[in-house]
Amino acid sequence: MRSRPIILVTPSTQAKGVEMSDYSISLSNRYTDATLAAGGLPLIFPATTAKDVIAEMVRRSDGVMMTGGEDIDPELYGKELPPEIKKKAGPTEPERDIWEQTLIAEIFEQKKPLLGICRGHQMLNVALGGTLLVDIPTQVPKALNHRRSDRKSDPVHSIRIEKDSLFADIVGGETLEVNSTHHQAPGRMADRLRAVAVSEDGVIEAAELRDAKELPFCLTVQFHPERLVDKGKAYRQIFERFVAACAAPRRQ
Numbered sequence: 001m002r003s004r005p006i007i008l009v010t011p012s013t014q015a016k017g018v019e020m021s022d023y024s025i026s027l028s029n030r031y032t033d034a035t036l037a038a039g040g041l042p043l044i045f046p047a048t049t050a051k052d053v054i055a056e057m058v059r060r061s062d063g064v065m066m067t068g069g070e071d072i073d074p075e076l077y078g079k080e081l082p083p084e085i086k087k088k089a090g091p092t093e094p095e096r097d098i099w100e101q102t103l104i105a106e107i108f109e110q111k112k113p114l115l116g117i118c119r120g121h122q123m124l125n126v127a128l129g130g131t132l133l134v135d136i137p138t139q140v141p142k143a144l145n146h147r148r149s150d151r152k153s154d155p156v157h158s159i160r161i162e163k164d165s166l167f168a169d170i171v172g173g174e175t176l177e178v179n180s181t182h183h184q185a186p187g188r189m190a191d192r193l194r195a196v197a198v199s200e201d202g203v204i205e206a207a208e209l210r211d212a213k214e215l216p217f218c219l220t221v222q223f224h225p226e227r228l229v230d231k232g233k234a235y236r237q238i239f240e241r242f243v244a245a246c247a248a249p250r251r252q
Helices: 029-037 051-060 094-110 119-127 166-171 233-251
Strands: 006-009 012-014 024-026 041-044 063-066 114-117 157-161 175-178 193-199 204-209 218-221
Touching (some): 006 029, 029 233, 051 094, 114 233, 166 204
Parallel strands (some): 006 041, 063 114, 114 218
Antiparallel strands (some): 012 024, 157 193, 193 204
């Protein structure tokens, strides 16, 4: 029996978790369920800033999934932003900001497949030198309502996908209906990334590397496909193609 590829999955953090009100990690089972259904074996990242541990976790894994969570500190990408814009951010996860940047550096150093979801989409852009929109309603004229937590598991708007992209190949088309539970999004894209999907108001909904050879697989999306896997094949195929890329070295 062929072993499942190990997928390192990043969690959110909580100042006071369920057990003993300790500083804790938190992760929706939707991510791990989608990973298992696609043939992967999820391994939860231990939320440490220790560089040697992060390097070993990446080395022992076949790919990395960076998940959703709280806002990224504007000081990492927008020091010159007006105070009235900065204050729109929050709550943040300062330690997670640190270890996710180290994690991304290791992913590129070790050339592991990467799938980024929501915050993961945003953090890759920040880590590679891009910026974020701190608050879409404030900064995007005539913005859609992207903060639809009342329908977090339902498609609420469409996105347009670049036809020459990995993303279009995965989902089998140039449009897709997506859910939307965010108020931030990539602003200026990092030089190494390109936007490959946008919503009708111009918000960047997916990104890939300009040089696809940098990693065996790299796709980040602003929406939450793990919550839509029962809605259609396109959403499942995001995880299936990612896991297949993670499994490829095991087949060689």
